[in-house]
Every structure is written in structure tokens, then in C-alpha cells.
Amino acid sequence: MNPHDHPGYVGTRALMLTLFGPSGTPPAWRVDxxxxxxxxxxxxxxxxxxxxxxxxxxxxxxxxxxxxxxxxxxxxxxxxxxxxxxxxxxxxxxxxxxxxxxxxxxxxxxxx
Known part of the structure; x- marks a missing residue:
């Protein structure tokens, strides 16, 4: 199954873009x-x-x-x-x- 076909993908992607800006990924410093x-x-x-x-x-x-x-x-x-x-x-x-x-x-x- 393509991850983009998952029913929650669009909502999760929208949340990630809202939280983390255009990259949609958390900054690397968060690991530390x-x-x-x-x-x-x-x-x-x-x-x-x-x-x-x-x-x-x-x-x-x-x-x-x-x-x-x-x-x-x-x-x-x-x-x-x-x-x-x-x-x-x-x-x-x-x-x-x-x-x-x-x-x-x-x-x-x-x-x-």
C-alpha cells in the first residue's frame, strides 16, 4: 500500500506543514x-x-x-x-x- 493512500495521510501531512512549515519535518535539533x-x-x-x-x-x-x-x-x-x-x-x-x-x-x- 502506498503511504499516500492511507486515510490519515492528508490530515497528517496538513498538520506537519502547519507545525513545521514548508518542509513538513521537525527540525533536527529536536532529537537532542x-x-x-x-x-x-x-x-x-x-x-x-x-x-x-x-x-x-x-x-x-x-x-x-x-x-x-x-x-x-x-x-x-x-x-x-x-x-x-x-x-x-x-x-x-x-x-x-x-x-x-x-x-x-x-x-x-x-x-x-
């Missing part, structure tokens, strides 16, 4: 990531946030991860707005603050 082989649930569950952050802290490719994920997350407004999970040692709310910094009301008045 501390999270390689870990259950992704670890990074999206509130009671395991500290464990996920600890895993990221010792990751040899944390900078590549941060750069890659920031590029992916900032491609669309909805991804930026709904940043979720622990990625590259940051939580979704921390990344959200980076994408949408809160302005100090005093600073806003002074700027006007």
Missing part, C-alpha cells in the same frame, strides 16, 4: 531535546508545570527550542493570544506577557 520521548501531557498540565520547567532548565537545545517555538507561535495572532504549555523554559502566560506587554497606566499618560 531533553523532552524528546516525554509525554506531552507533562507540558500542558498545571500540576506538572514545575517538573516541565525543571526538564527544560537542563535542556541542551533550549535556545533553538525558544527561537523555533516563538517563530511558530507568532505566525498568527490566535497562537500568540492563546500561548499554552511550558516551552523552552517558559509558561504560556510568560510568553503571553512577552507578546502583549502590559503598559503601566502612568507611562501611557506620560506618552500622550
Amino acid at each position: 531535546a531533553a523532552c524528546a520521548g516525554e509525554d506531552t501531557e507533562l507540558f500542558f498540565t498545571n500540576d506538572t508545570t514545575d517538573q516541565a520547567l525543571s526538564l527544560c532548565a537542563g535542556c541542551p537545545v533550549i535556545e533553538q527550542c525558544r527561537t523555533d517555538h516563538t517563530a511558530w507561535e507568532t505566525r498568527t495572532r490566535s497562537r500568540r493570544f492563546y500561548a499554552a504549555g511550558v516551552v523552552a523554559g517558559t509558561t504560556g502566560s510568560e510568553r503571553n506577557q512577552t507578546y502583549y506587554p502590559r503598559t503601566n497606566p502612568t507611562t501611557r499618560k506620560e506618552a500622550a
Whole structure:
């Protein structure tokens, strides 16, 4: 059977293109990531946030991860707005603050 004839091929291919861009393949650095082989649930569950952050802290490719994920997350407004999970040692709310910094009301008045 040709792999392209598999019923899930089109959906899987579309997902891979969305996640990884025109190549449709994950970047090579992911093999060396501390999270390689870990259950992704670890990074999206509130009671395991500290464990996920600890895993990221010792990751040899944390900078590549941060750069890659920031590029992916900032491609669309909805991804930026709904940043979720622990990625590259940051939580979704921390990344959200980076994408949408809160302005100090005093600073806003002074700027006007």
C-alpha cells in the first residue's frame, strides 16, 4: 500500500506543514531535546508545570527550542493570544506577557 493512500495521510501531512512549515519535518535539533520521548501531557498540565520547567532548565537545545517555538507561535495572532504549555523554559502566560506587554497606566499618560 502506498503511504499516500492511507486515510490519515492528508490530515497528517496538513498538520506537519502547519507545525513545521514548508518542509513538513521537525527540525533536527529536536532529537537532542531533553523532552524528546516525554509525554506531552507533562507540558500542558498545571500540576506538572514545575517538573516541565525543571526538564527544560537542563535542556541542551533550549535556545533553538525558544527561537523555533516563538517563530511558530507568532505566525498568527490566535497562537500568540492563546500561548499554552511550558516551552523552552517558559509558561504560556510568560510568553503571553512577552507578546502583549502590559503598559503601566502612568507611562501611557506620560506618552500622550
